[in-house]
Amino acid sequence: MKQLIDFIPLIVFFTVYKMDPRMVDVAGNSMEVGGPFSATLFLIVASVIVYGGSFIKNKTLEKSQAITLGAVVLFGGMTLAFQDxxxxxxxxxxxxxxxxxxxxxxxxxxxxxxxxxxxxxxxxxxxxxxxxxxxxxxxxxxxxxxxxxxxxxxxxxxxxxxxxxxxxxxxxxxxxxxxxxxxxxxxxxxx
CATH class of the missing domain: 1.10.132 (Topoisomerase I; Chain A, domain 4)
Structure with missing residues (x-):
């Protein structure tokens, strides 16, 4: 079950990446969804939710999960910051x-x-x-x-x-x- 949960951020990323870009309203703000940059944002958010939930439930993260989360936040953050x-x-x-x-x-x-x-x-x-x-x-x-x-x-x-x-x-x-x-x-x- 844990291995399946680890795939949730990847599935979210893939789904959003493959969407045709479109504008959606999120909490009163207009945001483009679809393509690499919104997919990256969704990947970061989904990873923080999945691994944050895992940490709260288990009081720890496996080393592979911590490395993956750190890499997602670091490289995803740079992708968004530099739009590259x-x-x-x-x-x-x-x-x-x-x-x-x-x-x-x-x-x-x-x-x-x-x-x-x-x-x-x-x-x-x-x-x-x-x-x-x-x-x-x-x-x-x-x-x-x-x-x-x-x-x-x-x-x-x-x-x-x-x-x-x-x-x-x-x-x-x-x-x-x-x-x-x-x-x-x-x-x-x-x-």
Missing amino acids: ENFLKWKAPIVNWIFAAAFLGSQFIGQKTLVQRMMEHAITLPGEIWIRMNLSWVVFFTLLGAANLFVAFTFHEFWVDFKVFGSLILTFVFVVLQFLVISRHIQAEEK
Whole structure:
């Protein structure tokens, strides 16, 4: 359920971005809705509401949620302040690269990799498999960040679709592949 709630700001952004621009009355003020800048404003507001509600309910935010919220406010704010959507286009690559750096850093800091800390409560794997899985996430986030950057600045009309659906599909496929690798090692350990 939590993962679905995390997609609400992205769905709001996508919906508003794809709307034909039109003027609407909001609390007695006229505002244009549709296109990149109003979508960015809606993304910031939806993110603050979703993650603010999560913080109030759980008394904490996961690190990934805090990083995402910070990036949305920072890059979204710069997008609105400078009326330049290029700032927003940098958000996804930078967030992906922060995640890649966190996974890579976990190889050298602490006794366990980040993947192991996140999943060891559910499965048991040999240490070298945890390390290999962790490094595969480093590669995945690095490449996903590069792909987001390439699409954002090469295919202007397609970047929002890729950001919402392409990244989601690639992540899903990668997770399925990870579980196939894990299942092979779990079966090997059971024998």
